[in-house]
Amino acid sequence: MLKKLMKTWPYLLITVILTGTLGMLEGYMMIRLMNLLDLALSKQMHMFKTYSLELLSYALMLVPLAIAATLSKNLFKKKANESMKYYYLEGIYGKNINEFHAQNNAKYLSTLTNDFNTIEMKLIDSLYMIIDFGTVFVAGLWMIWTVNPWFALIGLGLVTVNTTITVLSNKPINKQTKLRSDLFETYTGYIKEVLSAFHIIKNNNLYSRIKDNFRKQSETLQHKGYLIDRMLTYVYGAQNLSSDLMVLIVIGIAGYFALTGRGTVGSVLLAVEGMYRILWPINMISEAMPGLLSTKGIIEKIEETLKNTVEYEEHEEEASLKEAIYFERVTFAYEGQEAILDEVDVTFKKGGKYLIIGPSGGGKSTLLKLLRKYFNPIKGTIWIDHKPLKGIKKEAYFRKITNVEQKVFLFEDTLRNNLTLYKDYSEEEIWAALTKAGLKEFVKTHEGGLDYMIYEDGKNVSGGEKSRIAIARGLLEHADLILLDEAFSALDYDKAREIEQSLLELEDVTVIHISHVLFREHEEQYDGIYMVKNKKVYPYKKTPMIAS
Numbered sequence: 011m012l013k014k015l016m017k018t019w020p021y022l023l024i025t026v027i028l029t030g031t032l033g034m035l036e037g038y039m040m041i042r043l044m045n046l047l048d049l050a051l052s053k054q055m056h057m058f059k060t061y062s063l064e065l066l067s068y069a070l071m072l073v074p075l076a077i078a079a080t081l082s083k084n085l086f087k088k089k090a091n092e093s094m095k096y097y098y099l100e101g102i103y104g105k106n107i108n109e110f111h112a113q114n115n116a117k118y119l120s121t122l123t124n125d126f127n128t129i130e131m132k133l134i135d136s137l138y139m140i141i142d143f144g145t146v147f148v149a150g151l152w153m154i155w156t157v158n159p160w161f162a163l164i165g166l167g168l169v170t171v172n173t174t175i176t177v178l179s180n181k182p183i184n185k186q187t188k189l190r191s192d193l194f195e196t197y198t199g200y201i202k203e204v205l206s207a208f209h210i211i212k213n214n215n216l217y218s219r220i221k222d223n224f225r226k227q228s229e230t231l232q233h234k235g236y237l238i239d240r241m242l243t244y245v246y247g248a249q250n251l252s253s254d255l256m257v258l259i260v261i262g263i264a265g266y267f268a269l270t271g272r273g274t275v276g277s278v279l280l281a282v283e284g285m286y287r288i289l290w291p292i293n294m295i296s297e298a299m300p301g302l303l304s305t306k307g308i309i310e311k312i313e314e315t316l317k318n319t320v321e322y323e324e325h326e327e328e329a330s331l332k333e334a335i336y337f338e339r340v341t342f343a344y345e346g347q348e349a350i351l352d353e354v355d356v357t358f359k360k361g362g363k364y365l366i367i368g369p370s371g372g373g374k375s376t377l378l379k380l381l382r383k384y385f386n387p388i389k390g391t392i393w394i395d396h397k398p399l400k401g402i403k404k405e406a407y408f409r410k411i412t413n414v415e416q417k418v419f420l421f422e423d424t425l426r427n428n429l430t431l432y433k434d435y436s437e438e439e440i441w442a443a444l445t446k447a448g449l450k451e452f453v454k455t456h457e458g459g460l461d462y463m464i465y466e467d468g469k470n471v472s473g474g475e476k477s478r479i480a481i482a483r484g485l486l487e488h489a490d491l492i493l494l495d496e497a498f499s500a501l502d503y504d505k506a507r508e509i510e511q512s513l514l515e516l517e518d519v520t521v522i523h524i525s526h527v528l529f530r531e532h533e534e535q536y537d538g539i540y541m542v543k544n545k546k547v548y549p550y551k552k553t554p555m556i557a558s
């Protein structure tokens with residue numbers, strides 16, 4: 011992720027140049043201003059006028075320079091934030107589906123909100139601040155150097171002391187910041203759950219229980235923030251003390267020089283102003299540094315979240331199904347658990363229609379997850395014609411399959427876009443799919459027809475209508491393989507039977523359908539009905555291919 015940030019270097023460079031020029035010009039003006047003061051005190055009117063005009067011209071230059079520096083800073087911030095967030099989103103979509111699901115969604119949500127806010131404030135803003143104050147510091151050093159080079163050395167000593175304090179405090183602060191990020195993650199997950207369960211909580215009077223949990227989680231989170239702030243307070247206190255001591259030393263020496271005739275009034279003022287310009291940036295940078303370094307833990311955590319733990323090479327571009335899908339002695343177990351499927355042999359022929367039944371928890375959905383490439387078998391091979399499914403590129407394979415699941419996701423968009431998923435289809439194709447999926451009436455009776463607006467998460471669409479939209483999507487995609495997992499559970503008997511009939515009539519499309527309902531009149535039309543039970547796949551009635 012830091013590499014992405016580094017790619018915004020041209021914006022950062024322009025910002026550095028403009029901010030640097032501005033800081034140095036201001037420093038130079040201060041030196042001339044103090045000279046002007048000495049000229050006024052020694053009554054050199056002619057020189058005073060010349061210096062005044064020169065200073066006025068510099069002052070006029072400051073305005074456009076300051077505007078340009080601020081604009082370039084804002085542009086850098088925008089680009090840096092954008093590029094890191096794009097990187098994160100790309101990373102999420104680079105994850106394997108099963109690994110994405112294995113993590114709570116709240117983790118990603120918390121990163122995109124809490125962690126990126128922290129990164130914006132503590133890394134990007136601080137980076138700019140360090141550049142900005144860095145130039146003020148250099149200008150200040152230059153100013154006191156012109157008074158006395160030893161003063162500049164005292165300024166550098168101050169930097170060393172404050173840097174040492176920052177380095178020493180970095181490790182514990184970093185650790186606490188990472189812990190707070192983890193707490194944010196749990197907290198976001200909890201809030202998400204509480205809001206999703208609004209109805210259950212209200213109807214079952216669970217609010218008092220929720221309230222206590224909420225308070226506990228909020229307190230833990232706030233307390234962690236308090237601990238971090240307390241540590242930072244001690245760090246800032248130590249840094250301020252060292253700064254104040256150094257200032258006193260410089261001002262004391264400059265004042266002594268003026269009193270003993272070894273310096274002018276202007277030089278004392280220049281030393282004070284210079285010291286202020288050294289001190290102020292050091293304080294600001296010292297305060298920003300621990301925060302900036304603490305983002306290291308968050309960035310490492312983000313990179314870790316984006317990694318796929320199981321990586322394997324997929325080299326096969328071609329994914330179309332011409333003959334059959336064969337399971338050859340396929341064994342599968344979820345991580346750390348006993349096998350769900352054990353040495354299963356089963357065949358699904360191209361264009362065949364298969365029904366999968368079996369007891370709850372028997373492994374039906376797991377079989378489909380293997381076919382969807384969410385997981386790979388731990389032993390044995392799934393062959394697509396003569397190619398192992400594992401080696402086929404996911405993108406190529408996913409284009410050839412359609413999934414219809416119980417929980418159908420709908421975008422907040424028109425019915426048309428939810429059906430076509432933003433691809434181009436002719437009106438005839440769309441209406442043919444709508445007819446087969448039993449959605450024709452729905453479109454005709456809703457205002458706007460295909461342009462009917464579907465609300466967030468399909469709030470204005472029933473469960474059965476959602477299933478039919480998902481089926482219509484599959485039909486439109488002309489997939490080689492349609493995988494249905496209890497897709498009709500929200501439909502009434504007649505509608506489910508009608509749609510199943512349409513699926514059974516699809517030519518050249520292989521349909522693998524998990525259902526707990528078996529329509530007797532359709533039984534004969536299936537090419538195979540399999541029972542998934544006791545880690546095996548058994549033929550239930552007709553027997554085109556025998557399992558195990």
Ligand SMILES: Nc1ncnc2c1ncn2[C@@H]1O[C@H](COP(=O)(O)OP(=O)(O)OP(=O)(O)O)[C@@H](O)[C@H]1O
Nearest residue numbers: 344345347350368369370371372373374375376377
């Ligand atoms: N991601 C997972 N991690 C760990 N175990 C899982 C996971 N998904 C499913 N299981 C377990 O695997 C077993 C088989 O689950 P699966 O969903 O395949 O069964 P199913 O036959 O489809 O059940 P149902 O008819 O109730 O949907 C169950 O014991 C389930 O708890």
